[in-house]
Amino acid sequence: MLREWRSCRTPLMLASSHGHLDVVKLLIDRGATVNDKDMDGWTALHLAAGNGQVVVVTLLLERGAGLRAKSNTGRTPLILASFHGHLDVVKLLIDRGTPVNDKDMDGWTALHLAAENGQVVVVTLLLERGADLTAKSNTGRTPLMLASYNGHSGVVKLLIDRGAPVNDKDMDGWTALHLAAENGQVVVVTLLLERGADLTAKSNTGRTPLMLASYNGHSGVVKLLIDRGAPVNDKDMDGWTALHLAAENGQVVVVTLLLERGADLTAKSNTGRTPLMLASYNGHSGVVKLLIDRGAPVNDKDMDGWTALHLAAENGQVVVVTLLLERGADLTAKSNTGRTPLMLASYNGHSDVVKLLIDRGAPIDDKDIGGYTALHDAARNGHIGVVNLLLERGADLKARTLYNETPLIVASSKGHLDVVKFLIDRGAPINDMDVTGWTALRYSKNYGKKSSDYLESKGGIE
Structure with a gap:
């Protein structure tokens, strides 16, 4: 055929x-x-x-x-x-x-599929013919969960009326309410709450329905859950609150609502991160401004000693860096390892942030606990634009780390030929040695870097 x-x-x-x-x-x-x-x-x-x-x-x-x-x-x-x-x-x-209850490879039955697609008449028939409304897929999802996620309130009501357990959990510890809240299904959330859904239920990672709705910006669901008594300042396993999640994802409307309902803007995660830090790292300037206006401490530090400015600088968020500086952020703040915002911006090649910080008075030649300067950081990562900018602003190209490494030595050891050429052109001593007696050329040859030929041509010695 x-x-x-x-x-x-x-x-x-x-x-x-x-x-x-x-x-x-x-x-x-x-x-x-x-x-x-x-x-x-x-x-x-x-x-x-x-x-x-x-x-x-x-x-x-x-x-x-x-x-x-x-x-x-x-x-x-x-x-x-x-x-x-x-x-x-x-x-x-x-x-x-x-x-009726045959399953596919994912463990879905006909009832799962009908519920997911909102086929209320078919769901009714399947139930009359013996479909198992407690059947779980390979990931532990029930027909009620699928209907809830997709907002099929008629199917949700029918399944609950027929005895579907409202607070069953899937393999991740999510309930039907988690799924409806995550997807912004306010009508279904209302129905589930009326039928006994637990609004304090936590997933395996400690996430509540309020947290999921907050992260995804579903302000209607957030308001409803809080009105029904959801704890605003509950924390997940990482110590994140609903406010942390909304701030991280730039949900300014939800952040406003959470603050109005008593969310703690000084709450810290297990690593000491505040909502302001998360918003700053991700560049959500509207949330950053709102949190500071509401009293968030600008210079709070996490467990590593990083401030919101460190995080914004590291991730190249120039608009947020500007805002933080205008609101009193300390550009000389040092982490537990002595790292400044300028060092982090230099290490990651964010030339616009580097320029802004220097223009605002950041010390160019500050050193971390290893003796590394911003120039060392830019040189070892091959960011020639930042290297050029730092040198134009007076960075010391002879600065040495605790191990006597110069910017040229670290650039050579990483094989950044363009930076090596640039530093030598600017007068970097080619044969300076670190504490082990190694020169830039020896590092370059030892690690098989392409800068070795150039260093030899300029009179480098091992």
């Missing part, structure tokens, strides 16, 4: 899909194989069922089509018909003996 070349579909499959009963009958009478499969493992019955071709489904069943045939992903004709809401096909397949 000829097949459609792309998907290996036979004429029988195509005729079945489109409901051409006479053609289907003719092809079978002429010997077409009823249970042939295409590249996806679909049979003619799958295609007819998925497209709601009830008359063709009837004929195929009479001619021996396999009710329980599964596609490559384990889908049966019943599962496809249920997903697409073809009630008459669903009824016919069940009447002919299709197991």
Whole structure:
């Protein structure tokens, strides 16, 4: 039998899909194989069922089509018909003996698929015919969870009325309320709460429905959950609150709402990070401004001694850096290892932030506990634009670390030829040695870097 070349579909499959009963009958009478499969493992019955071709489904069943045939992903004709809401096909397949609770490779049943797609009439029929409303997928998801996530309030109500456990959890510890809240389904959230959903339920990582709604900016759900008593300052396993999550994701409307409802803007995560720090790192200037206006301490430090300015500078957030400086951020602040915002910006090659910090008075030649300056940082990471800027602003190209390394030595050890050339052109001593007696050339040769030939041509020695 000829097949459609792309998907290996036979004429029988195509005729079945489109409901051409006479053609289907003719092809079978002429010997077409009823249970042939295409590249996806679909049979003619799958295609007819998925497209709601009830008359063709009837004929195929009479001619021996396999009710329980599964596609490559384990889908049966019943599962496809249920997903697409073809009630008459669903009824016919069940009447002919299709197991209602068969699962696909992901552990989804026909009820899961119908619930996910909001097919309330099909869900009703499946339940009447014995579908298991507590069935869980491979990830622990129930039909109620899928309906909740997708906002199908009619299906949600029906499933709960029929006894679906409201507070069941999936493998990640998420309930139907978590899923509805995460996806901003305010009507379903309302319904779940009315039916006893636990708004303090925590996932395996300690996340509450309020946290998920806050992170995703669903202000209507956030307001509803708080109005119903959700604790605003609950923390997850990392010590993050709903405010941390909203701030990190730049949800300024939700941040405003949380602050109005008593969220603690000084709350610190397990690593000492505040909402202001997270917003600063991610460049959310609107949230940064709002938090500072509401009293967030600008110069708070995390467990590593980093401030919001350190984080914004490290990530190149020039607008936020400007705002923080205007609001009193300390540009000389040092982390536990002596790192300044200028060093972090230099290390990561953020020339606009480097320029701004220097213009505002950041000390260029400050050293961290290892004796590294901003110039060392820029040189070892090959950021020639920042190296140029620092030298123009007076950085010491002879500065040495605790191990007597110069910017030229660190650039050579990393093989940054353009930086090596630039530093030498600016007068960097080519044969300075570190505490081990190694020169730039020796480092370059030892690590097989391409800068060695250039250093030798300039009179470098080992």
